[in-house]
Amino acid sequence: MAAADERRVMCVGLCCVDIVSIVQSFPVEDSDQRSLDYYWQRGGNASNSSSVLSMLGCPVEFMGTFVKSPEYGFLAKDFKAFNISTDNCAVYEEGSVKCPVAIVIVNQQTGSRTIMAALNNIAELQYEDFEKVSLQNYKWIHFEGRNTVENLTQMIQCIQRYNDSVSAEANVRISLELEKTRRSDLIPLMSEVDFVFVSKEFAAAQGYSNKEEAVSGMVHKCKQGGTVICAWGEDGAAAKSTSGDLKTSPIFPPKTLVDTLGAGDTFNGATIFALSRDIPLGDAVTFGCKIAGAKCGLVGYRGLQGLQSML
Numbered sequence: 001m002a003a004a005d006e007r008r009v010m011c012v013g014l015c016c017v018d019i020v021s022i023v024q025s026f027p028v029e030d031s032d033q034r035s036l037d038y039y040w041q042r043g044g045n046a047s048n049s050s051s052v053l054s055m056l057g058c059p060v061e062f063m064g065t066f067v068k069s070p071e072y073g074f075l076a077k078d079f080k081a082f083n084i085s086t087d088n089c090a091v092y093e094e095g096s097v098k099c100p101v102a103i104v105i106v107n108q109q110t111g112s113r114t115i116m117a118a119l120n121n122i123a124e125l126q127y128e129d130f131e132k133v134s135l136q137n138y139k140w141i142h143f144e145g146r147n148t149v150e151n152l153t154q155m156i157q158c159i160q161r162y163n164d165s166v167s168a169e170a171n172v173r174i175s176l177e178l179e180k181t182r183r184s185d186l187i188p189l190m191s192e193v194d195f196v197f198v199s200k201e202f203a204a205a206q207g208y209s210n211k212e213e214a215v216s217g218m219v220h221k222c223k224q225g226g227t228v229i230c231a232w233g234e235d236g237a238a239a240k241s242t243s244g245d246l247k248t249s250p251i252f253p254p255k256t257l258v259d260t261l262g263a264g265d266t267f268n269g270a271t272i273f274a275l276s277r278d279i280p281l282g283d284a285v286t287f288g289c290k291i292a293g294a295k296c297g298l299v300g301y302r303g304l305q306g307l308q309s310m311l
């Protein structure tokens with residue numbers, strides 16, 4: 001086993017290209033309008049959370065799929081520049097599968113981000129690829145929760161079998177993100193993992209109208225000792241474990257709101273960073289909000305480097 005502090009966090013999920021256009025005001029349909037700037041950025045929830053973890057100084061790996069398309073070089077180079085390992089990713093030839101790409105409009109007036117993701121015909125991660133991973137190298141594995149229930153169940157069970165075979169301190173902690181409202185089929189997996197990150201959209205679709213109600217209501221679906229964490233946009237975040245009190249954090253607004261693309265992924269990455277260092281739940285969620293707030297004042301994730309000092 002790698003020394004405890006050298007073990008990595010792995011984020012499993014999507015990596016796509018975000019083609020971001022910064023606009024002065026949100027475009028009018030069928031108009032011909034100039035944008036202020038445009039850039040390509042590596043995106044996808046797990047990919048973004050990996051960037052955040054790396055900028056905070058955590059050894060990190062992304063696991064997902066790539067397609068050898070013209071975009072591949074850009075993505076691989078950027079992972080390298082962020083010091084994120086992609087050693088276990090599956091790489092497919094272009095053909096029946098395509099590189100996922102999202103067109104994103106960032107409105108400079110409000111910082112809002114509008115995402116149009118083309119995620120058809122993308123290669124999904126196979127259990128056979130995950131099975132080959134040497135689990136002793138990881139202290140935490142986070143699942144974005146975009147694969148099928150069967151696939152996620154297999155991967156989670158693989159970690160559980162490993163955990164049963166090693167001492168408690170060598171265990172790999174598991175987290176799962178429930179983000180898209182259409183993925184309520186993932187709810188039964190809440191009882192299989194240690195931490196569940198629920199988005200406000202997901203919680204609202206389950207009938208909850210605020211972050212406190214969401215975590216207090218959903219924690220009953222967790223296993224004993226499990227925790228639910230819910231970020232609620234400008235209302236901050238809340239968390240509750242089966243055995244503890246409700247914890248909440250307000251937001252930490254930046255001086256100027258610049259870009260909210262990936263605020264949720266940043267919150268998840270920063271909160272995992274703190275929890276993986278055994279920071280108490282309330283402080284971890286507050287740290288998540290501080291780093292997510294800082295991100296909203298920046299373009300991209302690079303500027304988060306060194307902000308672990310805020311912990």
Ligand code: ADP
Pocket residue numbers: 199200231232233234235236237250251252253254257260261262263264265267288289290292293296
């Ligand atoms: P998503 O990007 O997935 O929609 P949220 O909107 O829930 O995620 O935001 C995640 C976290 O980012 C929030 O809990 C909050 O801490 C932070 N955040 C979001 N919007 C702002 C904002 N306008 N100012 C400061 N922090 C923000």
Ligand code: FRU
Pocket residue numbers: 016017018042043044045046048102115117261262263264265
């Ligand atoms: C932000 C994000 C973007 C990507 C989209 C995919 O949370 O991960 O980087 O385009 O969501 O759903």
